[in-house]
Amino acid sequence: MSVSKISDKLSISPQPSVDDVRRLREKGYATLINNRPDAEEATQPGTVVESREAEHCGLTYVYVPVTLGTITEADVRAFQKALDASDGPVFAHCKSGTRSLSLFLIGEVLDGRMAADDVVEFGHAHGFDTSAAAVWLKQHLARRPRVKGFFDKHTWSVQYVVSDPATGKCAIIDPVLDFDEKAGATATINADAILNYVRENDLTVEWILDTHPHADHFSAAQYLKEKTGARTAVGERVVDVQKLWKGIYNWPELTTDGSQWDRLFAHGETFKVGSIDAGVMFSPGHTLASITYVVGDAAFVHDTLFMPDSGTARADFPGGDARILWKSIQDILALPDETRIFTGHDYQPDGRAPRWESTVAEQKKSNPHLAGGTEEEFVALRTKRDKTLPMPKLILHALQVNIRGGRLPEPEANGMRYLKFPLDALQGAAWE
Structure with a gap:
């Protein structure tokens, strides 16, 4: 398994084997981030297996599946949140490591810690092609x-x-x-x-x-x-x-x-x-x-x-x-x-x-x-x-507020507000 250290807290890697995951804790890692969607290849362990092995080893497991063509800012923020929340070094992977590095670099640029012009050079210095991250940033920063x-x-x-x-x-x-x-x-x-x-x-x-x-x-x-x-x-x-x-x-x-x-x-x-x-x-x-x-x-x-x-x-x-x-x-x-x-x-x-x-x-x-x-x-x-879905637990509470533009019921004589909802008005939904 080839591991690239990106910062004091983050290392990235291509797809680890199940045995590799089992050894992460003894190597000092506290969190495993999986950035690879399931079923990209028949041989990849998948999130169910990885999460089970991580839990067994005492690792925090976070699943943020992305492809280079569909990364969103929400994905970037989820990656950052997992990195920040970890109480020790983080091991992140996708198929090659490029997506994991891209999520990190995009976040660094969005938060002003790196210039967008440095993204490709940083990737090359660590053996990765991060041109897709640079394109993402150019498009994102131009968007309205x-x-x-x-x-x-x-x-x-x-x-x-x-x-x-x-x-x-x-x-x-x-x-x-x-x-x-x-x-x-x-x-x-x-x-x-x-x-x-x-x-x-x-x-x-x-x-x-x-x-x-x-x-x-x-x-x-x-x-x-x-x-x-x-x-x-x-x-x-x-x-x-x-x-x-x-x-x-x-x-x-x-x-x-x-x-x-x-x-x-x-x-x-x-x-x-x-x-x-x-x-x-x-x-x-x-x-x-x-x-x-x-x-x-x-x-x-x-x-x-x-x-x-x-x-x-x-x-x-x-x-x-x-x-x-x-x-x-x-x-x-x-x-x-x-x-x-x-x-x-x-x-x-x-x-x-x-x-x-x-x-x-x-x-x-x-x-x-x-x-x-x-x-x-x-x-x-x-x-x-x-037919298999129960009704939302708040439907009868919420509709009487929301059909009035978010206005709560007016206070009654005692100063309290009261909701009203009917019994047996919504038939056919599954019971939880």
Whole structure:
């Protein structure tokens, strides 16, 4: 096994054997990072075997699978997080070591510790061709807009700040209001982290955007509006969702004209984030009101597509439809191949680090729910799978907040706020 020492803390290597993994701890390593997707070659051990051997040897194991053509900033940050968190030297590998080194070098450049012009020379000095990392950096630094994702591990949700580097204007997309269903407690931990990022980067919030009324977390849109004064917006078909759930909640006083938001977007409508053109695509199927925001080269799809290794969103909520979801996904996949796709959830298959960015090309090639499939096959797959899924644990809690733009119920005479949810209103979902 050929090992290259990159820094005092990081060494990289081509694919180690199982015996090599077993000897890492005795060689002084504390963490093993696997940057190689499974099934590249029949002979590679794979993440299940590597993680088992690492655990047996007392190593921390981290799985951040990438290819050189699909590295995202989220991958880079996941690699950095594993490196920083290790209490000792780190051993990272892919097939040759090039991807592991590329993740490290990209992070060094993004954080200002290395110049982009030095990436290729550094690679050559260590026996690697890192030209792909240099190309990635050139493309990344030229891109607009800048996208920062915030992962909420409690609800598996991803929230975004999308900003225009030229003007410092930004939009917040699908922010989470923290809710502990056991204690009935609310908090603003996620939203305040977003506000800290906005403040630290001297950004001005123009928009607070919902892609749809969420069923698995509370929206922090109203809280952030109060803090920033920014306009809130959602798709115009939110009124259909309001009318549907008004009946389910038996809520006669609920206003169902969408007036809880400052703006209701129609399909094809355009707006700006700073100087960057943005548009709206109606993307129903998961819900009646789901929309996709396309800001520059970035599409925020929330519950339509997940990362390619996780497939697509369910379509069995009230108002959902698998066939309509298929058509919405085809519209998204008709965007240019290089369009960046940002999803709203990540459930970390195989225990990998959270990821939320892909591309149209990657989705078409690698998403098992879509690649080479037909509409009928998708509908059959989605319908069969949805029958096995329990309802989100917060759906009845969250919808009564989110169909009002993230407003909590008004306090009652005793000063307390109360949620209301019906019994036996949602039939057919699997039990956990």
